[in-house]
Amino acid sequence: MYICICNAITDRQIKEAVANGATTLGDLQFELGVATGCGRCMESAMELLPTPAFECSLHATEISRSRRQAANDMQLETPAVAAAY
Numbered sequence: 001m002y003i004c005i006c007n008a009i010t011d012r013q014i015k016e017a018v019a020n021g022a023t024t025l026g027d028l029q030f031e032l033g034v035a036t037g038c039g040r041c042m043e044s045a046m047e048l049l050p051t052p053a054f055e056c057s058l059h060a061t062e063i064s065r066s067r068r069q070a071a072n073d074m075q076l077e078t079p080a081v082a083a084a085y
């Protein structure tokens, strides 16, 4: 079953990465690219990890915060593009 539509990553690929030592969402992002697009698959991907949910949610919050900051930076750098939307 596809977990990450943006990057065409399946649950099988995630389980294989976990079996090979992936323990965090960051590991999955680095190895597979899961949750590096729209981010909608983040929770589903984290459910397949062996690490405690608290630790994963802290990491996800960190990623979410950095994405928001990057989006804000882009808006500040390209006001003409932002105005077009």
Ligand code: FES
Pocket (backbone or CB within 6 Å): 003, 004, 005, 006, 007, 034, 035, 036, 037, 038, 039, 040, 041, 042
């Ligand atoms: S569905 Fe995974 S990043 Fe969009």
